[in-house]
Structures are given as C-alpha cells and as structure tokens.
Amino acid sequence: MHSFESLSKDFAAFFQKSHFPDQPASLYQPADYFLGLGGKRVRPVCCLMGNELFDEILPDTWQVATAIELFHNFTLIHDDIMDKAPLRRGMATVHSRYGEPTALLAGDVMLVVAYDYLNKVRSEHFHRIIQLFNRTAREVCEGQQLDMNFEKSETVSLDAYIKMIELKTSVLLAASLKLGAILGGAGEGNLHHIYEFGRNLGIAFQVQDDYLDAFGDPDKFGKQVGGDIMANKKTFLLIKALESADPALKAELDALLQSNHPDKVEKVLAIFRACGVDEWAKTLKDQYLSAAFQHLDDIAVLSKRKEPLRSLANFLVQRDY
C-alpha cells in the first residue's frame, strides 16, 4: 500500500509530459500552460488509491487517473471563463492570458484528450468506466449551472445548496475513487461504500472551506478571509444564517448584503456568531465526515489497507480547526 504523498509524487511524474500535439501552438500551448500551473492532483490519486484498496495498481488505472485530471482541468478552464476569474493559483487564467475563444477551445480539446486516455483502457470493465465517467461529467456541468442559477436567485435553500455542492465538487471525488475500485475488481457493495465515502468527504470538505473563508486563520488558510462575505457568495454559513436568524438579525443581515460598509465582514461574522452558524457548520462538517468514515469502515477489506484513505480524509478535512 502506498501513501497519498507517495502516489502524488508518482502521479506527478507520470502526468509531467505534454498531452497534446505540437501544432497549432496557438491552441495547445494555452492548454499546456494551464496544466503547468499545477495543483494537488487529489482526484487522480484517489483513483489510484481506489484501485489499490482492492488490488495492485494496474496500467489501466494510470490512464483513467490521467483522464480524470484532464477532465478536472477542462472544467476549471471553462469555469474561469464563466466566472470571469482573472487568476487561478496566483497566475493568469487561460482566458485572461489568451482570450476567451482560445480558452474555450483549449478546454474543449482537453476534454477530447481525456477520452483518448480512457480509450487506452483494455479492462473488461471498459464500458462501465466510460458510463460512470460520462455520468459524472454531466453532473459536474449540472452543478456549475446550478451554482450560476443560485448567484441570480434571491434565496437558496440549504438542501438545494448541498445538492449543488454534491454535483459540482463531490461526485468527481467519489467517482475517482470508484473508477479505481472498479478497475481493482471491487464488488457492488464495496463500490457503493467507496463512492459514498468520497461523496460525503467532498461535502465535508466544502463545509470546511466555507467555514474557513469566514472564520479561518488568515496565515493558515492561504486565501483572503472574508472573501465570500465581501462577494455576497451564497455559502453554507450565509444560507443557514438567512434561514435561522430572528427577524431583527435577518433585517440587519439583508441590509449588510446590500452595502459595501467598511466593517461588512466583521459585522456579518458577528451575525453568524449570534445565529450560531459557526458551531452549526462544525457540527455539519463532522456529520458528513463521520458518514464518510462509516462508509470507509463498511468496505469489506482489511482495515490496514484503508490506512491511506483514512489519512487522505484527515488531510483534507480536519476534525477541529
């Protein structure tokens, strides 16, 4: 069994090459540029770990892991266009550097190349792999559409927000693990549990991300704390506060959402605390994390084999902040 760190290093070495033809450079250089920005490669490594839970890592799994990472980067390039984001990982996004039309095409071609890697799979489970990959790809698009819809909605229910997060973030983590497990020969019960482990872990991670954006230690978090509040972004915290605040606090919160008051972040945080959404978010995160661990426990393999996935979960989501 390999640790997350060890597999990350191996995957980075495997992925470190051009995935595209040379010409036209005006199309493929932007695609290479974006992949060169790096990333933690969590999803492809999950695919490798999902395989290794059940069997030695097979050559096919490296191909599927590569397809997953290319797919993920395709979604990031297109999301950045839709969100008009100037920066990603501190560097210019593809569209801000090369223009929107080229960014759009570079994303398209990256998705096509992801299918080139999938087409290298020779496993008997080939059609099932493509089916799950496609379903997940559709769901990720649906999640992005819901996210955009929510930006324009006055109110968003907590259930609808969780569904959106599940589609936009969680299903790809869950599917990455399951794709590896399918290749590793896992049975139906185990496939269910590893998918649910990933799905719950992904939601817990997003609750934590929303929490840290508001209440995190700026030195540790690595992003501007309060950025979501400044942007009126609908998060677990804001949605819950709008649902649970008493009329006076809700009126104050509504007024702050309309304003650009210099103390906006501080004042919104005070309301969040007054409504108890900070503690609520910790509890919610722990619920999803516990559900994830329960599904991990329920996978019928030796507990020792699960150690890398347990470490990964604890690395992605801390039990206390």
Next chain:
Amino acid sequence: MHSFESLSKDFAAFFQKSHFPDQPASLYQPADYFLGLGGKRVRPVCCLMGNELFDEILPDTWQVATAIELFHNFTLIHDDIMDKAPLRRGMATVHSRYGEPTALLAGDVMLVVAYDYLNKVRSEHFHRIIQLFNRTAREVCEGQQLDMNFEKSETVSLDAYIKMIELKTSVLLAASLKLGAILGGAGEGNLHHIYEFGRNLGIAFQVQDDYLDAFGDPDKFGKQVGGDIMANKKTFLLIKALESADPALKAELDALLQSNHPDKVEKVLAIFRACGVDEWAKTLKDQYLSAAFQHLDDIAVLSKRKEPLRSLANFLVQRDY
C-alpha cells in the same frame, strides 16, 4: 440500398427525442432548443451510408450517427460563442438567447452525451471508432483555432487556408463516412478511399460556398450574397486574388479592404473577375470533386452500391453553377 433522402428521413425520426435529462432545465432546455433548430443532418446520414456501402445498417451505426450529430451541434454552439454570432438558421443562437455561460455548458454537456451514445457501441471495432472520433474532434478544434488565427493575420497562404478548411469542415464529413464503413466491416484500402472521398468532397463544397457567396444567384443561395466581402472574410477568392493580382489591382483591393465604400461588393467582384479568380475557383472545385469521385470509383464494391454516395456528392456540389 437507401437514398440520402430516405436515410435523412429515417435519421430525423431516430434523432427526434430529447437526448438529455429533464433537470436542471436551465441547462438542458437550451441544449434541446438548439437541436430543435434542425439542420440537414448530412454527417450522421453519411455515417449510415458509409455503413450501407459494405453491409446492412447495424444498430451500432445509429448510435455513432447520433454521436456525430451531437458532436457537430456542440461545435456549432461553441463556434457561435467565439464568433459572437447572433443568429443560426435564422433563429437566436444559444448564447444570445440564454447567455454565454449557459451556452458554454450546454455545449460541454452535449459533447459528453455524444460519448454516451458512442459507449453504446458493442462492435469489435469499438476502440478504433473512439480513436477516429477523438482524432477528428481534435482536428475540428484545431481548424477553428486556425480560422480565428487567420482573422487576425495580415496574409494567409492558399495552402494554409485549404489546411484550415480541411480541419474545420472536411475531416468530420470524411470521418462520418469512415466510421460507418468501419462498422460495416470495410478493409483498409476501402477505408482509405471512403475517407478521401469525403475529405475532397468537403473541400469542393467549401470552394463552392465561397464562390456562391460572391457570385451566386441571391434567390438560389439563401444567404446574403457578398456577405464575405463586406466582412473582409478570408475566402478562397480573396486569398487567391491577393496572391495573383498585379500591383495596381492589389493596391486597389487593399484600399477596398480598408473601406466601407457603398460599392465595395461590386468593386471587389470586378477585381476578382479581372484576376480571373471566378474561373479559377470553378476549376479548383472541379479538381477536388474529380478527386472525390476517383476515390469513390476506387472503392472495391459493386458500382451500383455507390449510387447513393454519388447522388449525395452531386447534391452537395454542383458541377456547374
């Protein structure tokens, strides 16, 4: 053997259903809207014809034909965004009706659903089908990128323009025929010739399209004649005229390209005629059409079986205007 008209009718009936889930409607309704705008469905029918040249039409071929049509529509949706086109087939484009972010995602999800149809193929040639589909998809993206590059270039060589047209338009026609032929069990030589038939036919069609935009009968052409000239679009005619005009005519043409003179179309057409590019274009088209028919002749099946493809070629490209 079925005629193009008969297969078109059958394919329209097969394709006439929703290819997407119901929800979220904000994503899938725009995708359905675009498919509802119709089209001649030339490419999927070519796939059916490519199959029927060698064997009865197989169930797999309908799936691949559907994937091809979805892929083609995905490229149209994204091209319309890149070209900022307000209309397609006289109706609002997806981005002008639903906004660019949704159009981008609707295109993405249409490509994913194309792969869902490909994944239904159970032929022994499965991996080869995906490989050709992917290569073609990449090439179509490359062609669109080159087209955008050319818009910004001062000069474009005729060779570079033909290469762009080949990638942007021809390879999908060629691949559609070949995908059908692969499923129909054709051998390597026949596969080569059917692909080359489609590739040459596609280029002949584009030469004709450029010619008709300048010299066509407005009543028959169905588009505004002179639109390419008004937009300074690089076409076979303009590129050849810039290459072959004597210095005085070239200076006049360059000046017209900078102007919005009310007689611009008329004056440019006069220069085209003076350079003989109208006759040259007819000859060029005939060369590609002849090459296409030569490859059709070289396919080793009974001549009678080729009748539908011969009619299709004559329908798409007329020998005289």
